[in-house]
Amino acid sequence: MWVLLPVLLTGFFLFRAPVLFVTDASFNALYGLRRVGIKRLEITLMMMRRIKPVLIGENAGPDIVMFAVEEAHSAPYGVLFPYRYYEGAGRYAAQFPHVPIFILGARNQDPQVPGTIFVGTDTMLDLYRAGLCAGIIAQQTASREGEPITQGEVLFFQNEAISSEYREAFSIGLREQGFTKEPKYLNIKQDYVDIIQNLSCVVMQGQATLFLERNLEIPVILFSWIDPDLTSKAVKLVVDDSPWAVAGKTIAMIPGRKGEAVPADWVLPGQRIVDKEVLGRLKKVLLRSML
Numbered sequence: 001m002w003v004l005l006p007v008l009l010t011g012f013f014l015f016r017a018p019v020l021f022v023t024d025a026s027f028n029a030l031y032g033l034r035r036v037g038i039k040r041l042e043i044t045l046m047m048m049r050r051i052k053p054v055l056i057g058e059n060a061g062p063d064i065v066m067f068a069v070e071e072a073h074s075a076p077y078g079v080l081f082p083y084r085y086y087e088g089a090g091r092y093a094a095q096f097p098h099v100p101i102f103i104l105g106a107r108n109q110d111p112q113v114p115g116t117i118f119v120g121t122d123t124m125l126d127l128y129r130a131g132l133c134a135g136i137i138a139q140q141t142a143s144r145e146g147e148p149i150t151q152g153e154v155l156f157f158q159n160e161a162i163s164s165e166y167r168e169a170f171s172i173g174l175r176e177q178g179f180t181k182e183p184k185y186l187n188i189k190q191d192y193v194d195i196i197q198n199l200s201c202v203v204m205q206g207q208a209t210l211f212l213e214r215n216l217e218i219p220v221i222l223f224s225w226i227d228p229d230l231t232s233k234a235v236k237l238v239v240d241d242s243p244w245a246v247a248g249k250t251i252a253m254i255p256g257r258k259g260e261a262v263p264a265d266w267v268l269p270g271q272r273i274v275d276k277e278v279l280g281r282l283k284k285v286l287l288r289s290m291l
Contacts, residue, residue: 017077018050019251020069021243022085024058031242032227043248049077051247062087066095078254080104082243086111100254104243107205117259119250121241124169125289126264127162130203130221131173132285133237136278137219138179138200152200154183155192157208161185170203177285228269237282238267 065088078100081089093115110118225242241264
C-alpha cells in the first residue's frame with residue numbers, strides 16, 4: 001500500500017483541474033525564480049491542487065492573453081490574472097463565463113470587469129502593521145539610565161498621496177508602540193535631506209531612488225514584490241502584496257466565488273536584525289496582528 005501512495009497522490013494531482021496563474025518573465029525575474037518555485041509548491045500542497053503558470057509576453061494584448069490561457073487548459077478550476085492583464089481577463093471571462101476568474105489587484109482600484117472577481121490587499125491592515133513595526137524599530141533608548149526614551153523621525157515615502165484613513169491606521173500602529181511623533185510623508189521621487197541625521201525608520205511604498213542611492217544604514221520597511229535577497233541590507237522588512245503572495249488566499253475563495261481584501265505577506269530577510277529583543281518584538285506584533 002505504501003509503495004502505491006506516491007502513484008495515487010500523483011494521479012490525484014494530475015486528474016484534478018489546475019488553477020492557471022498568468023505571469024511573465026519580467027515579474028518572475030523581479031520576484032525571483034526560486035521564490036516562484038517555493039511559493040508554487042507551497043500553494044499546491046496547501047490547496048491539494050496544481051498551480052499551472054501561463055507565461056505570456058509582457059506586451060501581449062488582451063486577445064493574446066486570452067488565447068494563451070485558453071491553450072493552457074480547457075477547463076481550469078480557476079484563473080488568476082495580475083492586475084496589469086485585467087483586459088485579457090475580461091476577454092477570457094466573456095468566452096468562459098463558467099470559470100472562476102480573479103484579478104489580483106494589490107493596492108489598485110477594482111477595474112469592474114464583468115465576469116471577474118477583484119481581490120485587493122487589505123491596505124488598512126498592512127499600514128497598521130507597518131506602523132507597529134516602524135514604532136518598534138524607530139525608538140532609541142537614551143544612553144544614560146533613567147533618561148526618557150528619545151525618538152527620531154519616521155519618514156514615509158509614498159507613490160501617491162495616501163488617504164487620511166490610511167495615515168491614521170499607520171499612526172495608530174506607531175502610537176501602540178509608544179511612538180508619539182507624527183510621521184513625515186513624502187513622494188518617492190523627492191529627497192529629504194533636512195532630517196536624515198534624525199531618521200530612525202523609513203517606510204517605502206515603492207523605490208525611493210534618491211534616498212536609497214545614499215546607501216544609508218537607516219532601517220527600511222519596504223512595500224515591494226522584489227526578491228528580498230536583492231535588496232539593500234538596510235531593508236529590514238519586506239511587505240509583499242504581489243500576485244503570488246495572495247494566490248493561495250484567493251484560490252480558497254473559489255467555491256463561493258466571493259472576492260475580499262486579503263493581507264500582504266511579511267518577510268524578515270535573514271539575519272538583518274541583530275538585536276534579538278527587537279526581532280522578537282517584531283515577530284510578536286506581526287503574529288498578533290494576523291490573528
